[in-house]
Amino acid sequence: DVKVTQSSRYPVKRTGEKVFLECVQDMDHENMFWYRQDPGLGLRLIYFSYDVKMKEKGDIPEGYSVSREKKERFSLILESASTNQTSMYLCASSPPAGRRSNQPQHFGDGTRLSIL
Amino acid sequence: AQSVTQLDSQVPVFEEAPVELRCNYSSSVSVYLFWYVQYPNQGLQLLLKYLSGSTLVESINGFEAEFNKSQTSFHLRKPSVHISDTAEYFCAVSLLSGGYNKLIFGAGTRLAVHP
Numbered sequence: 001d002v003k004v005t006q007s008s009r010y011p012v013k014r015t016g017e018k019v020f021l022e023c024v025q026d027m028d029h030e031n032m033f034w035y036r037q038d039p040g041l042g043l044r045l046i047y048f049s050y051d052v053k054m055k056e057k058g059d060i061p062e063g064y065s066v067s068r069e070k071k072e073r074f075s076l077i078l079e080s081a082s083t084n085q086t087s088m089y090l091c092a093s094s095p096p097a098g099r100r101s102n103q104p105q106h107f108g109d110g111t112r113l114s115i116l
Numbered sequence: 117a118q119s120v121t122q123l124d125s126q127v128p129v130f131e132e133a134p135v136e137l138r139c140n141y142s143s144s145v146s147v148y149l150f151w152y153v154q155y156p157n158q159g160l161q162l163l164l165k166y167l168s169g170s171t172l173v174e175s176i177n178g179f180e181a182e183f184n185k186s187q188t189s190f191h192l193r194k195p196s197v198h199i200s201d202t203a204e205y206f207c208a209v210s211l212l213s214g215g216y217n218k219l220i221f222g223a224g225t226r227l228a229v230h231p
Contacts, residue, residue: 004159040125042206042221043160090159104150105219107159 003027004108006091012114019078021111023091030096032074033105034058034066037088046089049074050096081115088112120209122222130230131199137192137225139207148210149190150219151181155203163205166190177201202229 004025013019025032031050035043035058045058047066055066063085067075074093078085089112092105123138141147148167152160164175171183181192190207207222 006159040223042120042122042223043219044221045218048218092160104162104165107152107161109157109159 004091004093004106006089006108006111008111009109010112010114012116013078013081014116015080015082017078017081017115019081019113019115021076021078021089021091021113023074023076023108024072025074025091025093025106026072027093027106028071029093029106030071031094031105032068033092033094034064034074034076035090035092036060037090037110043090046076083115086113086115120207120220120222122205122207122225124225125223126226126228128228128230129197132196134195135193135197135201135227137205137207137227139190139192139222141188141190141207141209141220143188143209149181149183150208150210151175151179151190151192152206152208153203154206154224160206163192197227197229199229199231201227203227 006023033048034046037043044060046064047058049055049068052071065077088110090110091108094105095103119142121140129135150165151163153163154160164173166173166183174180179194181190183190204224204226206224208219211218
């Protein structure tokens, strides 16, 4: 079965810290995504990656960076955490587009990050 | 730019009553449409999808959605809801950009089913 794992579920960090959120998928998917979910705003795309070592900015990349050293792992990095980055973060993966462009994204259970 | 509008932020309903969650999208090109469901403290799960063909799509748990191209809508319906359907529901449009599918999400509709 499809599996996207976000190992850290409810981390609490301090302002100014460098924070790493990890995501691992076991489906051999090329595409991986990081979203931020806030009440009334739905999901907003932060960054995505369509291949190892490749990354593209999404709609709200400011204050974030990403790393994809291996196909199965996609890390979100908060360079210097701030209180306005307190949120739910969701990771997703999918096969590439083209002939299989109808493939939906598969989501992890989310990481609810608190910045104090 | 593509956008997705979910017209109701919250929908309260009694158990066994019918429900409709509304979704409209704006797009000048062909789209793929999805409904995702999020139960408390979980990620999003695919509920159903419209890719092509029949405009009425169904899920395994009794939900259905109808693609209406002229009204650019993809409303979600269920004829009789259960307490276990209490969750947040997200409508999404898939935009093909380069070699990947980018999802544009609505703001979500929180369905609360009461006994």
